Amino acid sequence: MHKMIALEAAAALIPDGASLLIGGFMGIGTPHRLVGELVRQGRRNLTIIANDTARPGLGIGRLIDAGAVARLVTSHIGTNPLTQQQVLAGAIALELCPQGTLAERIRAAGSGLGGVLTPTGLGTTVAQGKRTLEIDGTAWLLDLPLSADFALVAAHRADYRCNLDYAMTARNFNPVMAMAGRTVIAEAAEIVPVGVIPPDAVITPGALVDHLVRRDAGHGS
Amino acid sequence: MHKMIALEAAAALIPDGASLLIGGFMGIGTPHRLVGELVRQGRRNLTIIANDTARPGLGIGRLIDAGAVARLVTSHIGTNPLTQQQVLAGAIALELCPQGTLAERIRAAGSGLGGVLTPTGLGTTVAQGKRTLEIDGTAWLLDLPLSADFALVAAHRADYRCNLDYAMTARNFNPVMAMAGRTVIAEAAEIVPVGVIPPDAVITPGALVDHLVRRDAGHGS
Amino acid sequence: MEAKELIARRIARELPDGALVNLGIGLPTLVSQYLPPGLDISFQTENGLIGVEPLPEEGAEDEYLSDAGGRFIGAVPGAASFDSCFSFGLIRGGHLDVTVLGGLQVDERGQLANWMVPGRMIPGMGGAMDLATGARRVIVAMTHAARGEAKIVRRCTLPLTSLRRVDLVVTDMAVIQPTAHGLELRERAPGVSVEAIVAATEARLIVGAQVPEMALAG
Amino acid sequence: MEAKELIARRIARELPDGALVNLGIGLPTLVSQYLPPGLDISFQTENGLIGVEPLPEEGAEDEYLSDAGGRFIGAVPGAASFDSCFSFGLIRGGHLDVTVLGGLQVDERGQLANWMVPGRMIPGMGGAMDLATGARRVIVAMTHAARGEAKIVRRCTLPLTSLRRVDLVVTDMAVIQPTAHGLELRERAPGVSVEAIVAATEARLIVGAQVPEMALAG
Numbered sequence: 001m002h003k004m005i006a007l008e009a010a011a012a013l014i015p016d017g018a019s020l021l022i023g024g025f026m027g028i029g030t031p032h033r034l035v036g037e038l039v040r041q042g043r044r045n046l047t048i049i050a051n052d053t054a055r056p057g058l059g060i061g062r063l064i065d066a067g068a069v070a071r072l073v074t075s076h077i078g079t080n081p082l083t084q085q086q087v088l089a090g091a092i093a094l095e096l097c098p099q100g101t102l103a104e105r106i107r108a109a110g111s112g113l114g115g116v117l118t119p120t121g122l123g124t125t126v127a128q129g130k131r132t133l134e135i136d137g138t139a140w141l142l143d144l145p146l147s148a149d150f151a152l153v154a155a156h157r158a159d160y161r162c163n164l165d166y167a168m169t170a171r172n173f174n175p176v177m178a179m180a181g182r183t184v185i186a187e188a189a190e191i192v193p194v195g196v197i198p199p200d201a202v203i204t205p206g207a208l209v210d211h212l213v214r215r216d217a218g219h220g221s
Numbered sequence: 222m223h224k225m226i227a228l229e230a231a232a233a234l235i236p237d238g239a240s241l242l243i244g245g246f247m248g249i250g251t252p253h254r255l256v257g258e259l260v261r262q263g264r265r266n267l268t269i270i271a272n273d274t275a276r277p278g279l280g281i282g283r284l285i286d287a288g289a290v291a292r293l294v295t296s297h298i299g300t301n302p303l304t305q306q307q308v309l310a311g312a313i314a315l316e317l318c319p320q321g322t323l324a325e326r327i328r329a330a331g332s333g334l335g336g337v338l339t340p341t342g343l344g345t346t347v348a349q350g351k352r353t354l355e356i357d358g359t360a361w362l363l364d365l366p367l368s369a370d371f372a373l374v375a376a377h378r379a380d381y382r383c384n385l386d387y388a389m390t391a392r393n394f395n396p397v398m399a400m401a402g403r404t405v406i407a408e409a410a411e412i413v414p415v416g417v418i419p420p421d422a423v424i425t426p427g428a429l430v431d432h433l434v435r436r437d438a439g440h441g442s
Numbered sequence: 443m444e445a446k447e448l449i450a451r452r453i454a455r456e457l458p459d460g461a462l463v464n465l466g467i468g469l470p471t472l473v474s475q476y477l478p479p480g481l482d483i484s485f486q487t488e489n490g491l492i493g494v495e496p497l498p499e500e501g502a503e504d505e506y507l508s509d510a511g512g513r514f515i516g517a518v519p520g521a522a523s524f525d526s527c528f529s530f531g532l533i534r535g536g537h538l539d540v541t542v543l544g545g546l547q548v549d550e551r552g553q554l555a556n557w558m559v560p561g562r563m564i565p566g567m568g569g570a571m572d573l574a575t576g577a578r579r580v581i582v583a584m585t586h587a588a589r590g591e592a593k594i595v596r597r598c599t600l601p602l603t604s605l606r607r608v609d610l611v612v613t614d615m616a617v618i619q620p621t622a623h624g625l626e627l628r629e630r631a632p633g634v635s636v637e638a639i640v641a642a643t644e645a646r647l648i649v650g651a652q653v654p655e656m657a658l659a660g
Numbered sequence: 661m662e663a664k665e666l667i668a669r670r671i672a673r674e675l676p677d678g679a680l681v682n683l684g685i686g687l688p689t690l691v692s693q694y695l696p697p698g699l700d701i702s703f704q705t706e707n708g709l710i711g712v713e714p715l716p717e718e719g720a721e722d723e724y725l726s727d728a729g730g731r732f733i734g735a736v737p738g739a740a741s742f743d744s745c746f747s748f749g750l751i752r753g754g755h756l757d758v759t760v761l762g763g764l765q766v767d768e769r770g771q772l773a774n775w776m777v778p779g780r781m782i783p784g785m786g787g788a789m790d791l792a793t794g795a796r797r798v799i800v801a802m803t804h805a806a807r808g809e810a811k812i813v814r815r816c817t818l819p820l821t822s823l824r825r826v827d828l829v830v831t832d833m834a835v836i837q838p839t840a841h842g843l844e845l846r847e848r849a850p851g852v853s854v855e856a857i858v859a860a861t862e863a864r865l866i867v868g869a870q871v872p873e874m875a876l877a878g
Contacts, residue, residue, distance in 0.1 A: 024514030027488040078565025090768035100572035102531025112752030114361035117335030120572045123605040140335035143752045161738035167506035168523050169490045175525045194738040209678040217515050246707040247730030271477045299783025321748030321790035328745050333534030341790045344823040382520035389741050390708045391724035396743045415520040423522035428462040
């Protein structure tokens with residue numbers, strides 16, 4: 001196995017300019033330690049694919065605060081005025097994507113599918129520049145798969161084989177992102193022995209996880 | 222709620238000629254009681270969408286034994302010589318579909334997607350009569366969604382709100398079929414109070430289930 | 443009665459027993475406070491839960507459990523959690539009986555604009571486009587006009603949320619049902635005349651001989 | 661040594677430490693019996709499990725746990741179960757390091773036919789097309805010839821399983837690596853001459869100066 005990695009080393013794997021899928025929804029289920037360490041190490045020019053940018057000081061908002069983001073694919077930035085400022089100032093290139101389409105595009109990338117045929121966004125500004133497919137008389141919008149160099153995911157528990165589970169709405173985009181990052185780095189609130197998460201309760205099999213962030217000496221989060 | 226239904230009444234909902242998604246893989250995770258009752262009631266001319274037809278006397282093989290099947294969409298019939306005989310005799314119209322594509326077509330129907338763009342089957346006999354899409358220089362096969370009048374699923378446990386969980390490889394096609402049947406009928410090995418299946422362990426939310434087959438007086442399977 | 447409460451109490455009567463319902467952020471969320479007793483209604487939040495309930499008391503926050511606006515919530519017994527793909531499979535796949543969405547404009551075709559005001563800020567559509575497209579029944583909850591400007595208009599001037607015709611619009615003045623023939627005025631708010639509604643509406647309204655007053659839940 | 665055992669023992673050497681591997685029904689399943697000690701390899705079965713192991717003893721059958729052939733199996737500590745969509749997401753999405761599949765024919769393009777003999781029976785492709793298309797590395801395990809007929813041919817006459825070029829073919833006579841230039845003969849079975857292999861092969865083989873004997877695991 002040997003997948004345990006120090007927080008500093010995990011963040012150091014990620015170069016300036018990398019693309020990152022980051023789990024979480026308004027800071028719930030976001031890999032807070034990894035995000036914080038990327039900020040501390042001063043990473044720049046990142047492409048972030050994530051549902052939202054939470055608020056200043058919270059979750060992915062911390063990467064926005066730090067000016068670390070050059071490109072953003074997301075469904076919503078309305079809760080973060082700093083993101084909006086940086087978009088208007090041209091510092092961040094923004095692609096807005098309906099939330100269900102965003103999830104499905106990431107799933108397509110992780111599952112080896114060529115695209116997503118969705119009714120969502122048809123005939124709206126979201127459809128601009130995209131192909132429309134007619135199938136048996138019904139129109140569908142073709143959205144393309146979204147993968148990234150890295151997926152950063154936050155689990156509730158990880159066992160020694162990196163099997164992950166999630167708690168309540170903190171699951172959100174994490175499992176699907178764990179399938180679509182070329183390298184997958186997970187952090188977990190608890191690390192538990194093999195068997196504590198029974199086979200039927202595993203949501204992300206350890207085979208998908210490349211690195212699991214070590215506990216600190218003080219076992220802090 | 223009031224979703225509990227007697228086995229006889231559940232099977233009686235299904236008319237001759239109906240289309241059925243039936244969970245299970247070689248008889249593991251098949252709704253055996255519902256299948257058995259359909260046979261007992263002499264249902265005919267069914268369209269069955271299922272991974273396989275198991276063996277004579279086992280799982281969906283019992284519907285084949287009874288001559289109840291007129292059309293079959295499946296990934297594999299090699300384990301059931303009776304299915305093969307009926308196909309060769311023209312009694313069953315067979316559509317073979319790669320297993321991953323079959324699962325994804327059912328998911329597309331249940332998730333409101335217009336089709337599946339897969340590399341599987343490209344350039345093989347499976348691609349005959351299907352559209353091929355080129356996206357950024359790569360070819361993809363377009364497979365269409367598969368829904369049915371009914372989905373018959375087998376759970377491990379169901380709670381009073383019809384939340385379902387599954388055990389080990391008996392999960393297989395059941396959860397995805399529970400999203401794609403216009404009416405969903407579940408049977409469970411155990412029926413348990415609300416809360417026994419915690420929110421994070423629910424695989425099929427009760428909102429998807431229309432009817433749950435009652436326990437017999439004797440609590441037999 | 444405040445406009446928001448009126449709208450919420452009227453919409454509460456639209457939720458059928460056994461329904462699976464998604465309430466948008468803001469005004470739509472109020473609807474759950476006015477449900478008629480005895481109904482078994484499940485609330486979904488698109489960030490991954492069926493079985494939303496308000497946080498039962500201050501101090502009971504679960505750091506892993508919020509609604510789509512990021513506010514801490516509770517969960518009913520029998521709740522189920524799931525990932526974002528599954529959640530939008532429910533929404534897009536027609537498994538959601540009703541969604542209640544806020545609105546900026548609804549037009550004579552029954553089309554909704556509710557996610558963006560060009561030239562001002564770009565919040566993003568979040569789950570609104572999927573909800574407006576996929577739910578079996580879409581109910582719009584909004585004030586009839588804003589800053590003197592009609593919100594029920596001939597053609598939406600703001601970017602559309604979906605081509606799909608919404609099923610019902612409930613405002614502080616009226617209940618309007620978009621149909622293939624246009625916008626049918628169904629009910630008036632208590633004390634509001636048909637003439638006042640027509641005057642506050644840019645769109646043509648189809649007005650029948652009888653336009654009863656709204657009945658309110660709660 | 662029996663042909664099947666020889667093939668399985670040769671393929672066992674191809675599985676790298678840490679790999680996620682799917683073994684097809686029949687001959688490929690034997691491979692797990694000959695793994696070199698000390699390797700950490702996880703076996704997936706497409707009906708929904710990572711962490712397959714043989715049933716530890718007679719009588720320990722779990723009625724909810726089988727392999728893709730319907731035979732009862734066991735599960736290792738740390739196993740994970742999932743539904744069919746997720747399972748094929750792993751396969752199609754390139755998360756599977758290696759699959760070992762049986763074969764009826766492999767041709768000079770490295771294309772595999774393994775699911776159907778027209779005019780005889782139609783078993784169906786099961787998961788074979790997804791595995792052959794999606795796994796990072798596809799290894800074919802088959803006898804070199806059947807009933808006197810070559811199975812390594814110029815062009816497959818049986819229906820293809822995938823357009824994708826397989827990565828390695830291991831038979832009871834040889835190890836052959838399909839490349840962009842054709843089929844390269846890499847190794848001979850113990851005691852089998854290059855001439856015998858060429859004679860039993862319809863396809864052109866690219867034969868280097870040295871063709872070493874297979875090394876076998878177990």
